[in-house]
Amino acid sequence: MKPFIRQYLLLILAGSIISIGIVISAISIIKDNPISGRNFIPVNAKTAVELVPGKYTIFYEYNQSTKQFGPLTITSNNKNVKLTDWLQISVKNHGNELSLKGDSSLSYSINQNVGESIISFKVDRQDQYEISINTKDFSDIDALRFTLIADFTERIFSVFKNFAIYMLISIPFVLPGFWIYIREEKKKSRSGF
Incomplete structure (x- = not known):
């Protein structure tokens, strides 16, 4: 085996494994x-949705150019009313209602659409879940x-x-490679070379 190949073979192999890991992670x-x-x-x-175990969040999505702050209304005493005050949100699995938690910590933006989190919940098992969002007071559905x-x-x-x-996986190749x-x-x- 040539000295150059012998010297770098394990390091090249370790670098290849790490590169494959980066590519697979990016694709994922x-x-x-x-x-x-x-x-x-x-x-x-x-709405019936198939969900797998994990945490889920319901977002209110609006177009940033037309509804920058989301739908707000002014009451007679000039207080802003939040969107969640108009809504009844429920998530059920075979008639059993899941525990919902108010959540305003997350947001996303895709092109001109902005999403702001309003409710989060946790699913413990994969199954069909029924999600309903109802409102009576908001006229512009x-x-x-x-x-x-x-x-x-x-x-x-x-x-x-x-x-x-x-x-x-690359460690067994890196350590002997450096040695x-x-x-x-x-x-x-x-x-003297």
Whole structure:
């Protein structure tokens, strides 16, 4: 085996494994992007959705150029009323209602559309879930658009976990590769090359 190949073979192999891990992780993020695969939920209707275990968030989506702050109304005492004050949101599985938690911590933007989180909930098992968003007080129902998105942080964590596995796979090649590299460099320095 040529000294150059012997010196760098394991390091090249480890670098290839890490590169494959980066490519697979990037493809996984692009392919399974929860925002592009979001489910739209109509108002005053029941929507059946197949969900897998994990955390989900319901977002209010609006066009930024026309409804910059979302639909707000002014009451007689000049107080702003939040969107969630007009809505009755429920998520049921075989008649059992899931626990919903108010959540305004997340947002997304796609082109001119902005989504702001309003409710989050957790699903423990894969099944068919019935989501209903009802309102009686808001007259412009066409202006209301809601989306259901799986938790993006869990997806990112999964991608980093997979990348870490590729890093661990490369360690048995990196350590001996460095040892061989150092040994060959010492041989070169002793022989005067």
